[in-house]
Amino acid sequence: MKNIALIARRELQSYLRTMSGYIIIAVVLFAVGLAFNGFAVPGTAKKSSEVLADFFTCSSVLTMVCAVFLSMRLIAEERQTGTVALLYSSPIHDYEIVLGKFVASFLFLCVFFLSTAYMPALVAVYGKVSIGHILTGYFGLMLVGATSLAIGTFGSALVRSQVLAAVLSGMMCLALTIAWLLGKVTDRPLTDIVVGLAWWGHFDPFRTGLIHLKHVAYFVLVTFLSLFAATRVLEARRWS
Amino acid sequence: MIQVEGLTKYYGERAAIRDLSFTIEKGEVIGFLGLNGAGKSTTLKVLGCVLLPTSGRVTIDGFDVTRDPHEIRKRIGFLPDTPPLYDEMTVGGYLEFVAELRGVSGSAVASRVAEVMKKTSLTDRKDELIGGLSHGFRQRVGVAQAMVHNPKLLILDEPTGGLDPVQIVEMRELIRQLKGEHTVLVSSHILGEISQICDRYLVIQQGEIIARGTETDLSGMLGNASAVELQVEGDAAKKAIDVLKAVAGVTDVTLTDATLRVVGSGELRPALVKALVAADIGVLKSDKAAARLENIFLKLTENEKTDQQRAAGATEAKS
Numbered sequence: 001m002k003n004i005a006l007i008a009r010r011e012l013q014s015y016l017r018t019m020s021g022y023i024i025i026a027v028v029l030f031a032v033g034l035a036f037n038g039f040a041v042p043g044t045a046k047k048s049s050e051v052l053a054d055f056f057t058c059s060s061v062l063t064m065v066c067a068v069f070l071s072m073r074l075i076a077e078e079r080q081t082g083t084v085a086l087l088y089s090s091p092i093h094d095y096e097i098v099l100g101k102f103v104a105s106f107l108f109l110c111v112f113f114l115s116t117a118y119m120p121a122l123v124a125v126y127g128k129v130s131i132g133h134i135l136t137g138y139f140g141l142m143l144v145g146a147t148s149l150a151i152g153t154f155g156s157a158l159v160r161s162q163v164l165a166a167v168l169s170g171m172m173c174l175a176l177t178i179a180w181l182l183g184k185v186t187d188r189p190l191t192d193i194v195v196g197l198a199w200w201g202h203f204d205p206f207r208t209g210l211i212h213l214k215h216v217a218y219f220v221l222v223t224f225l226s227l228f229a230a231t232r233v234l235e236a237r238r239w240s
Numbered sequence: 241m242i243q244v245e246g247l248t249k250y251y252g253e254r255a256a257i258r259d260l261s262f263t264i265e266k267g268e269v270i271g272f273l274g275l276n277g278a279g280k281s282t283t284l285k286v287l288g289c290v291l292l293p294t295s296g297r298v299t300i301d302g303f304d305v306t307r308d309p310h311e312i313r314k315r316i317g318f319l320p321d322t323p324p325l326y327d328e329m330t331v332g333g334y335l336e337f338v339a340e341l342r343g344v345s346g347s348a349v350a351s352r353v354a355e356v357m358k359k360t361s362l363t364d365r366k367d368e369l370i371g372g373l374s375h376g377f378r379q380r381v382g383v384a385q386a387m388v389h390n391p392k393l394l395i396l397d398e399p400t401g402g403l404d405p406v407q408i409v410e411m412r413e414l415i416r417q418l419k420g421e422h423t424v425l426v427s428s429h430i431l432g433e434i435s436q437i438c439d440r441y442l443v444i445q446q447g448e449i450i451a452r453g454t455e456t457d458l459s460g461m462l463g464n465a466s467a468v469e470l471q472v473e474g475d476a477a478k479k480a481i482d483v484l485k486a487v488a489g490v491t492d493v494t495l496t497d498a499t500l501r502v503v504g505s506g507e508l509r510p511a512l513v514k515a516l517v518a519a520d521i522g523v524l525k526s527d528k529a530a531a532r533l534e535n536i537f538l539k540l541t542e543n544e545k546t547d548q549q550r551a552a553g554a555t556e557a558k559s
Binding site: 003006010013014017018081082083084085086087088089090091092238239240 | 289292310
């Protein structure tokens with residue numbers, strides 16, 4: 001536990017002290033703002049809760065984009081600069097390295113969540129929405145963020161180049177997104193599996209203010225599996 | 241301290257090191273010599289628990305690298321060929337991080353960091369960002385991180401790489417100070433950089449140890465016990481050749497440029513100088529030549545190459 005906190009603290013410091021993280025958040029925040037203005041805020045009459053649900057829809061996709069770019073450096077950069085040798089030669093476990101990095105990136109992603117908060121606040125001020133709806137939506141966004149960061153950590157462990165890591169993780173996230181569309185053209189029982197794999201269907205209740213344990217379980221499971229895979233990749237690197 | 245038996249490491253199909261065996265005693269300073277790509281870094285990475293061996297047995301301080309890597313990691317300090325530094329951290333912050341990572345208890349961290357910074361002359365740079373440091377200072381921070389938890393064994397992979405002559409002297413002095421307190425394993429491909437600081441040397445070529453021993457052992461291995469280089473005053477060199485040839489034990493004297501090279505057995509220098517002075521020839525310089533590591537190393541690696549060429553020739557002839 002102490003080691004995880006140690007790795008996370010250093011990684012978070014690194015996010016806070018370098019520009020790349022802020023730039024990624026700024027760009028994605030700009031995109032969220034545009035999407036909010038373009039899709040969520042109505043030209044025609046619309047209920048406040050519908051505006052809020054649409055805000056969470058735009059934010060969820062862009063959270064995923066943000067997470068992929070934030071996580072690309074986590075392990076790839078350590079290998080690129082050779083600092084991974086420091087971690088490998090220290091008395092810590094590989095899972096502690098992976099978890100520490102994941103926790104740091106998640107905490108930094110929370111900066112992004114905080115900076116989007118003005119949009120639901122605007123909806124709350126000019127319309128009528130429940131705090132519960134807003135909190136549930138953000139809980140869903142956090143789950144999407146954690147899952148994407150975990151996939152990003154796995155992608156980052158696979159290759160030395162950060163750009164390639166982002167491409168790989170982006171493709172994995174895209175596959176989990178497109179699976180939902182794929183469900184429209186397949187027959188049962190394949191449809192159930194494909195639709196079950198897609199994250200989108202699991203996020204849908206959150207954006208309207210509902211929490212289902214089975215959907216929470218989906219995000220937790222994908223996060224766990226991705227982090228587990230990242231740990232195994234780190235272990236395997238010691239053999240090659 | 242270190243026992244290595246039959247250590248082999250493959251990268252895919254290619255063997256980086258083959259069947260290495262050696263033992264290192266506690267408190268020794270060992271020089272690990274080899275050209276680039278000879279397998280030095282791979283061996284050191286296995287000893288540093290960064291890589292796992294394909295086969296063979298490596299025990300450090302009684303622990304096995306594959307079974308108890310954590311116990312070993314607590315006892316070693318490792319400096320890879322590129323110092324593992326985070327550019328956005330300050331020197332002090334980085335060393336504190338490494339100390340905690342290597343298990344130094346919270347209360348001892350500050351004093352350990354202060355001590356290694358003093359040893360590596362980094363105290364003035366404590367609050368500077370690592371990214372802004374010159375190559376020499378980065379290398380020092382690299383050594384400091386390796387010793388911050390006061391490990392029993394220090395593994396330094398090319399600590400003198402890319403340093404200027406003054407920095408090399410400083411680095412050698414630093415490693416010399418570590419002697420006694422730690423067992424030190426230091427590698428280099430430039431022999432002059434680590435000569436005089438090591439108790440013993442292991443010469444590695446294409447993944448195999450081709451020679452081992454002290455500087456004297458290595459030169460003795462070549463059957464070239466002692467050669468002396470002399471420089472004499474004025475243009476008396478030609479006259480000096482005759483005088484030197486008459487000294488007991490001298491087998492050959494050659495003159496290249498202004499330097500006389502005397503080959504013979506035993507310690508010849510006192511007799512040679514005495515003879516020259518008796519013949520009224522002023523001696524400017526007298527130096528032991530053959531014991532220089534460069535010569536030994538070049539000869540060893542050359543022999544290895546010719547052997548291989550011969551072997552390759554034989555295989556071709558057979559086919």
